[in-house]
Amino acid sequence: MNKEEILLLIMDGNIEISKLKILLSDMNTVDIAEILEYLEKDKFIQMFRVLPKTIASDVFANMDSEHQQSVVEALADTEIGEIINKLFVDDAVDFIEEMPANVVGRVLANVQSEKRKLINQFLQYPDNSAGSIMTAEYISLNENEAVQDAFDTIRKIGQNKETINTCYVIKNDRVLVGEVSARTLMLSNLHDRICDIMNKYPVFSHTTDDREIIADQFKKYDLLAMPVVDKEQRLVGIITVDDIMDVIVQEDTEDMEKMGALKPSDDPYMKSGIFQLAKNRFLWLLVLMLSATITAAIIEGFEESLALMPILVAFIPMLMDTGGNSGCQSSTLIIRGMALGDIRLRDFLRVFWKEIRVALLCGLALAAVNFGRIYIMNGKNILLAVTVSLALVCTVLVAKSAGALLPMLAKRIGIDPAMMAAPVITTIADAASLIMYFTFARLILGL
Amino acid sequence: MNKEEILLLIMDGNIEISKLKILLSDMNTVDIAEILEYLEKDKFIQMFRVLPKTIASDVFANMDSEHQQSVVEALADTEIGEIINKLFVDDAVDFIEEMPANVVGRVLANVQSEKRKLINQFLQYPDNSAGSIMTAEYISLNENEAVQDAFDTIRKIGQNKETINTCYVIKNDRVLVGEVSARTLMLSNLHDRICDIMNKYPVFSHTTDDREIIADQFKKYDLLAMPVVDKEQRLVGIITVDDIMDVIVQEDTEDMEKMGALKPSDDPYMKSGIFQLAKNRFLWLLVLMLSATITAAIIEGFEESLALMPILVAFIPMLMDTGGNSGCQSSTLIIRGMALGDIRLRDFLRVFWKEIRVALLCGLALAAVNFGRIYIMNGKNILLAVTVSLALVCTVLVAKSAGALLPMLAKRIGIDPAMMAAPVITTIADAASLIMYFTFARLILGL
Numbered sequence: 001m002n003k004e005e006i007l008l009l010i011m012d013g014n015i016e017i018s019k020l021k022i023l024l025s026d027m028n029t030v031d032i033a034e035i036l037e038y039l040e041k042d043k044f045i046q047m048f049r050v051l052p053k054t055i056a057s058d059v060f061a062n063m064d065s066e067h068q069q070s071v072v073e074a075l076a077d078t079e080i081g082e083i084i085n086k087l088f089v090d091d092a093v094d095f096i097e098e099m100p101a102n103v104v105g106r107v108l109a110n111v112q113s114e115k116r117k118l119i120n121q122f123l124q125y126p127d128n129s130a131g132s133i134m135t136a137e138y139i140s141l142n143e144n145e146a147v148q149d150a151f152d153t154i155r156k157i158g159q160n161k162e163t164i165n166t167c168y169v170i171k172n173d174r175v176l177v178g179e180v181s182a183r184t185l186m187l188s189n190l191h192d193r194i195c196d197i198m199n200k201y202p203v204f205s206h207t208t209d210d211r212e213i214i215a216d217q218f219k220k221y222d223l224l225a226m227p228v229v230d231k232e233q234r235l236v237g238i239i240t241v242d243d244i245m246d247v248i249v250q251e252d253t254e255d256m257e258k259m260g261a262l263k264p265s266d267d268p269y270m271k272s273g274i275f276q277l278a279k280n281r282f283l284w285l286l287v288l289m290l291s292a293t294i295t296a297a298i299i300e301g302f303e304e305s306l307a308l309m310p311i312l313v314a315f316i317p318m319l320m321d322t323g324g325n326s327g328c329q330s331s332t333l334i335i336r337g338m339a340l341g342d343i344r345l346r347d348f349l350r351v352f353w354k355e356i357r358v359a360l361l362c363g364l365a366l367a368a369v370n371f372g373r374i375y376i377m378n379g380k381n382i383l384l385a386v387t388v389s390l391a392l393v394c395t396v397l398v399a400k401s402a403g404a405l406l407p408m409l410a411k412r413i414g415i416d417p418a419m420m421a422a423p424v425i426t427t428i429a430d431a432a433s434l435i436m437y438f439t440f441a442r443l444i445l446g447l
Numbered sequence: 448m449n450k451e452e453i454l455l456l457i458m459d460g461n462i463e464i465s466k467l468k469i470l471l472s473d474m475n476t477v478d479i480a481e482i483l484e485y486l487e488k489d490k491f492i493q494m495f496r497v498l499p500k501t502i503a504s505d506v507f508a509n510m511d512s513e514h515q516q517s518v519v520e521a522l523a524d525t526e527i528g529e530i531i532n533k534l535f536v537d538d539a540v541d542f543i544e545e546m547p548a549n550v551v552g553r554v555l556a557n558v559q560s561e562k563r564k565l566i567n568q569f570l571q572y573p574d575n576s577a578g579s580i581m582t583a584e585y586i587s588l589n590e591n592e593a594v595q596d597a598f599d600t601i602r603k604i605g606q607n608k609e610t611i612n613t614c615y616v617i618k619n620d621r622v623l624v625g626e627v628s629a630r631t632l633m634l635s636n637l638h639d640r641i642c643d644i645m646n647k648y649p650v651f652s653h654t655t656d657d658r659e660i661i662a663d664q665f666k667k668y669d670l671l672a673m674p675v676v677d678k679e680q681r682l683v684g685i686i687t688v689d690d691i692m693d694v695i696v697q698e699d700t701e702d703m704e705k706m707g708a709l710k711p712s713d714d715p716y717m718k719s720g721i722f723q724l725a726k727n728r729f730l731w732l733l734v735l736m737l738s739a740t741i742t743a744a745i746i747e748g749f750e751e752s753l754a755l756m757p758i759l760v761a762f763i764p765m766l767m768d769t770g771g772n773s774g775c776q777s778s779t780l781i782i783r784g785m786a787l788g789d790i791r792l793r794d795f796l797r798v799f800w801k802e803i804r805v806a807l808l809c810g811l812a813l814a815a816v817n818f819g820r821i822y823i824m825n826g827k828n829i830l831l832a833v834t835v836s837l838a839l840v841c842t843v844l845v846a847k848s849a850g851a852l853l854p855m856l857a858k859r860i861g862i863d864p865a866m867m868a869a870p871v872i873t874t875i876a877d878a879a880s881l882i883m884y885f886t887f888a889r890l891i892l893g894l
Contacts, residue, residue, distance in 0.1 A: 278812075
């Protein structure tokens, strides 16, 4: 039976609870959470209570924060404690960070004291740090124990760990000394010692490391999990690849938003209010609008030329748009290239030289088309066609240079390159292209 | 000893081969590949030959295709066979796809016939399909065997499998009937039967499924690996999460490139020639430049008004830029929201209504600032200030509506929404804003 059919059965109330329990126990908890979220509130709470105790926490971890809050508000204190105690620390922290203060207080009051201590510790790690995405449910082994002991440990506590695919080897003071995979354990002799079969140089991170750099390491080394240590090299948690996929998606979304002249936001569009959306957009629009004062001043400075030859105005939008689009192409490639590590700051000159040649190729080809068009459509006015085409080549050249260099310059001085994307480049290219256009008009057309 | 130190030792030739072998055997093969790639060609080949046989294939898989080609050209036929036979099929296919025909022929001629058959089969799967990113090295178990047998299987063949963390359960005809994790195996009783402990409803895909949809499933269900079946539900391969991370990065890059008016390309910027770069940019620039003919025509149509009041020209760039940026903000949010599944086509009306209200908020706030600026800087000309400000509000409204609706419309008719990003929206917003601007000017300023 698929998700839709089960959802319909529940909505119609056409199913016995005992039968439903059997159906749900075969399902993925992600799907169960999805089904529950479709229900109306009363029905939703009622169904959540029906869930087998073994999967209730898992389902809870997969719901959005609004539904999590509904659950917590509807359940009794002891029931809340049961659910939260079974959550992995990272899921518990994610949940608590979204809750209002009174809910947080009630939740923490009903959690086992050891778990509460961990949650409070994990809540302290700065946003975007390794600490903020790690969890505490890992398997740690002693370097001197035998493989057989490791199997016994896994058998005893493996059920409640986020992963058993990699186990972490520590010395008595909890200092990380290695890692050993489930594969290695299975392929080893039962009385091999862990320190003889472990990987002594695992890729690890510190609690304060930036999550973006950690994501790069996961990609580079094809990791499934990474141990996190404190300043004294003591193991405090692990990061798993599922959370890293979320990091990659979030970081890319952030970059796209910055490149689109938006203040980045973690909230999904459909759940954001219009005031919040407007706030995330207004500042950039204002800055860019005010910087367009420069172009207005340039045009006013050339008012006499325009009065003598009004047709010149007609080509302003084409020049501006082509400049904007050319710059946007370059900045997109450079910003993304730097984010992926394909382009490094020391490539500065090579990038610049590349962009100049590409700009000349594109600019000359566009100018040729443009020359023909103006010549045919504007009464065979060769001088006008030359003026506009020359301005076009120069515009593409300036826009592409700015599009390549500004993001690299930004990175050099420690600003996010994604801020130097299309909108900023367009504003710069506009001013430059208008000045060149009018200057050529004066020189060539004698205005 | 870290990577840089080892690299220096090799470059100086200051290290005995036997010592180097010991150093390298402790290192991650990704790092070894990185070190080798820094060396000059002769030294590089010499060092590659030094690598212990056990890791040479792994190092080979982690090198870029230029260096892979150098290796293959330098080695003898039997040596090539040894390396390729040990590669996972997905790595072998990735490598072969980048090689010129003569190299491919030589490689395939030296591979074991079974492997050759698999490689040829995998090469047939269409780009971007599940088949193109899967590999054949998985562990399959029989549903009737016991856990002890599974351990024996893993012990026997687990060394050469891409993952043993999840094993796949098949019936005699290779039809997929379930999956079982290493964790479940370890926590089960040795004489439990596989069919009693397996997950009977694994998330799986077909060879022709789109890799983007598969990536969504990995994210949704936090998967580490996914089985791939053919039309008859027979297991043919598995996809692992490390390849899915690459898919996510590539798909995001592609979206950004499309949004930046670029033809998407898999080749890194630094390795692309200028003609290729220019080719990927020219077509969009040409289309957008030619569509600016419309704005030129609009301006020519209002030439008389402009002649009566030349100052009107000065505000054209500001209106165009603000329209472009407003539209860019909306299209960025909507395109990314749809890519992440946060915004669905059935949300069309809600999105439209949201954008209109956000546009009014932003537009009115911008217009207020703009009104003040013009009033102060342009001789307290209230009518001019009203005209420009009114045009500004309407421009933001049109740009944001187009920025929200066009990507959704594109998706509806089966075009990639990312094509309907800033550049296209800008062109549309430009035309609309100029028409409104000049119409208001005629009505309000009586031109």
